[in-house]
Amino acid sequence: xxxxxxxxxxxxxRLALADPALDRASVLRLAxxxxxxxxxxxxxxxxxxxxxxxxxxxVALAAPVSxxxxxxxxxxxxxxxxxxxxxxxxxxxxxxxxxxALGHALERPDILRHAPLQSxxxxxxxAPRLVLGAGTGFNCAxxxxxxxVCCEAGHTGFAAExxxxxxxxxxxxxxxxxxxxxxxxSGSGILEIYRVACALAGQGPGLSAGRDVVRAGLDxxxxxxxxxxxxxxxxxxxxxxxxxxxxxARGGVFLSGGATRxxxxxxxGPGNPFLAAxxxxxxxTASMAEYPVHLLGDDDAALHGxxxxxxxxxxxxxx
Amino acid sequence: xxxxxxxxxxxxxRLALADPALDRASVLRLAxxxxxxxxxxxxxxxxxxxxxxxxxxxVALAAPVSxxxxxxxxxxxxxxxxxxxxxxxxxxxxxxxxxxALGHALERPDILRHAPLQSxxxxxxxAPRLVLGAGTGFNCAxxxxxxxVCCEAGHTGFAAExxxxxxxxxxxxxxxxxxxxxxxxSGSGILEIYRVACALAGQGPGLSAGRDVVRAGLDxxxxxxxxxxxxxxxxxxxxxxxxxxxxxARGGVFLSGGATRxxxxxxxGPGNPFLAAxxxxxxxTASMAEYPVHLLGDDDAALHGxxxxxxxxxxxxxx
Numbered sequence: 001x002x003x004x005x006x007x008x009x010x011x012x013x014r015l016a017l018a019d020p021a022l023d024r025a026s027v028l029r030l031a032x033x034x035x036x037x038x039x040x041x042x043x044x045x046x047x048x049x050x051x052x053x054x055x056x057x058x059v060a061l062a063a064p065v066s067x068x069x070x071x072x073x074x075x076x077x078x079x080x081x082x083x084x085x086x087x088x089x090x091x092x093x094x095x096x097x098x099x100x101a102l103g104h105a106l107e108r109p110d111i112l113r114h115a116p117l118q119s120x121x122x123x124x125x126x127a128p129r130l131v132l133g134a135g136t137g138f139n140c141a142x143x144x145x146x147x148x149v150c151c152e153a154g155h156t157g158f159a160a161e162x163x164x165x166x167x168x169x170x171x172x173x174x175x176x177x178x179x180x181x182x183x184x185x186s187g188s189g190i191l192e193i194y195r196v197a198c199a200l201a202g203q204g205p206g207l208s209a210g211r212d213v214v215r216a217g218l219d220x221x222x223x224x225x226x227x228x229x230x231x232x233x234x235x236x237x238x239x240x241x242x243x244x245x246x247x248x249a250r251g252g253v254f255l256s257g258g259a260t261r262x263x264x265x266x267x268x269g270p271g272n273p274f275l276a277a278x279x280x281x282x283x284x285t286a287s288m289a290e291y292p293v294h295l296l297g298d299d300d301a302a303l304h305g306x307x308x309x310x311x312x313x314x315x316x317x318x319x
Numbered sequence: 320x321x322x323x324x325x326x327x328x329x330x331x332x333r334l335a336l337a338d339p340a341l342d343r344a345s346v347l348r349l350a351x352x353x354x355x356x357x358x359x360x361x362x363x364x365x366x367x368x369x370x371x372x373x374x375x376x377x378v379a380l381a382a383p384v385s386x387x388x389x390x391x392x393x394x395x396x397x398x399x400x401x402x403x404x405x406x407x408x409x410x411x412x413x414x415x416x417x418x419x420a421l422g423h424a425l426e427r428p429d430i431l432r433h434a435p436l437q438s439x440x441x442x443x444x445x446a447p448r449l450v451l452g453a454g455t456g457f458n459c460a461x462x463x464x465x466x467x468v469c470c471e472a473g474h475t476g477f478a479a480e481x482x483x484x485x486x487x488x489x490x491x492x493x494x495x496x497x498x499x500x501x502x503x504x505s506g507s508g509i510l511e512i513y514r515v516a517c518a519l520a521g522q523g524p525g526l527s528a529g530r531d532v533v534r535a536g537l538d539x540x541x542x543x544x545x546x547x548x549x550x551x552x553x554x555x556x557x558x559x560x561x562x563x564x565x566x567x568a569r570g571g572v573f574l575s576g577g578a579t580r581x582x583x584x585x586x587x588g589p590g591n592p593f594l595a596a597x598x599x600x601x602x603x604t605a606s607m608a609e610y611p612v613h614l615l616g617d618d619d620a621a622l623h624g625x626x627x628x629x630x631x632x633x634x635x636x637x638x
Contacts, residue, residue, distance in 0.1 A: 147465030178601035
């Protein structure tokens with residue numbers, strides 16, 4: 001059975017065919033802007049691959065998934081199962097959350113592209129593996145031998161520890177009534193961290209987009225932006241450490257997400273704020289060196305996850 | 320195969336026989352103080368039940384479990400597999416963490432004694448179920464159809480939100496270098512919360528034990544102790560809400576632990592601080608009513624969990 005797998009974000013869609021393994025040569029990325037709606041994008045992919053139809057479609061979505069119709073985060077598209085079936089000829093259409101897909105991808109970390117940030121001497125092969133990341137929002141998912149645990153990590157309360165954290169939490173709670181983790185750990189969070197850094201430095205914020213803060217922070221041209229990037233990496237490290245501990249993810253912590261990758265230079269190397277905060281866990285500090293930490297590449301991980309998910313759900317139906 | 324299951328805490332040990340289901344008539348609680356070491360306690364139980372030996376022993380321990388010898392938290396006992404085998408004639412001895420046992424008990428919540436704190440109209444039967452609790456420390460475990468996820472929730476960073484939280488976090492970080500969740504949510508945490516309540520009220524702390532704070536707080540005889548109990552219940556509620564969200568535990572949140580049960584009057588009823596904080600999750604507030612919340616009885620849950628664990632591990636070996 002040929003499965004069309006899609007990793008649909010707010011800006012781009014990555015697509016591939018699997019039968020049953022992922023056909024790497026079939027991977028294609030299409031910009032959503034070129035299409036009025038998702039079915040047209042699917043039609044274009046099939047046309048380019050010279051296919052009339054597929055039997056099954058699995059779409060990983062950056063959105064809460066329930067029911068047959070899902071509104072995409074960050075783009076005014078409604079993704080509808082009947083419309084996807086009509087555009088592809090598929091008799092079966094499934095939607096899964098993007099982090100659920102990444103969780104299923106961790107079944108085979110060896111085939112994913114990732115860079116090591118921390119490598120313990122004795123990794124535990126079959127221990128739980130955690131993927132977490134900051135992008136539009138923040139979330140995580142856990143793989144363990146019995147399956148994948150889906151989470152809503154972004155809506156938990158932000159754990160403010162330092163004086164900077166508290167100023168940040170006050171700033172965000174004043175705007176939103178409450179400061180959740182993803183108000184801080186997201187693309188928009190970087191901009192808010194920058195605004196707080198400017199306020200603490202007694203200066204007005206000269207930048208107004210998260211990507212400008214990252215650029216000016218990493219090239220050293222703006223001290224407040226540099227502070228914001230380091231604080232973001234520090235808070236990401238502390239949160240990743242808390243989640244690693246919470247889930248006992250001795251099989252590995254895998255970082256994903258656009259905002260995470262944007263600050264990649266601050267996640268490794270001497271004196272990086274990420275790993276220092278990841279490990280600063282009081283009595284548990286020594287044990288934090290036992291967690292492998294990797295930065296996932298921005299590539300086919302979610303597609304591999306869709307393929308693994310399709311296999312698992314087919315097996316579950318047969319048994 | 321007869322299995323001897325034990326729920327061993329710092330003060331008492333609860334024991335029972337299972338073959339394969341738990342024999343409720345066999346349940347007995349023995350005070351650790353009456354014995355020099357754990358094997359003597361096991362011998363006394365078998366003697367009272369008129370048994371020479373059992374084939375298998377499963378012990379749930381309030382301690383990190385690894386290897387063949389474990390030091391019990393809160394009592395200077397080393398629990399050793401070879402010694403347990405010698406005392407019981409068992410050919411197989413297993414140690415599991417007490418929260419792992421509670422997680423396995425959630426496979427059958429219907430046979431556990433528990434009181435509802437919040438009951439949604441449409442509970443999800445097969446959704447993940449979370450057990451969490453404050454006792455000597457704080458921890459949680461997740462049951463889902465694929466298995467049980469073991470956690471180290473107590474060592475995550477304490478999420479300070481209110482001015483009281485921040486005073487508490489400062490107080491505990493000054494003592495321990497860092498404020499973890501279980502510094503607050505534990506029996507000793509109640510006493511620390513009381514000390515902060517006294518300091519904020521400009522009075523000296525008249526009480527010096529957590530249980531005295533709970534008694535004086537619940538009977539209304541001490542305003543600072545009453546504040547401490549309400550703050551403890553509020554922080555427990557907020558933390559339980561964060562963990563419910565994080566794990567999407569729509570199958571139910573089950574509260575356990577001695578410190579949790581000590582403040583039971585503040586976990587339900589009009590204006591209780593626990594459920595108010597459980598639900599106060601910004602954009603997610605309405606969705607928090609969809610989580611069933613229960614208070615587990617202090618009884619045989621961990622024993623049932625040991626039985627379920629023994630069944631699962633026997634099945635895993637056969638396949």
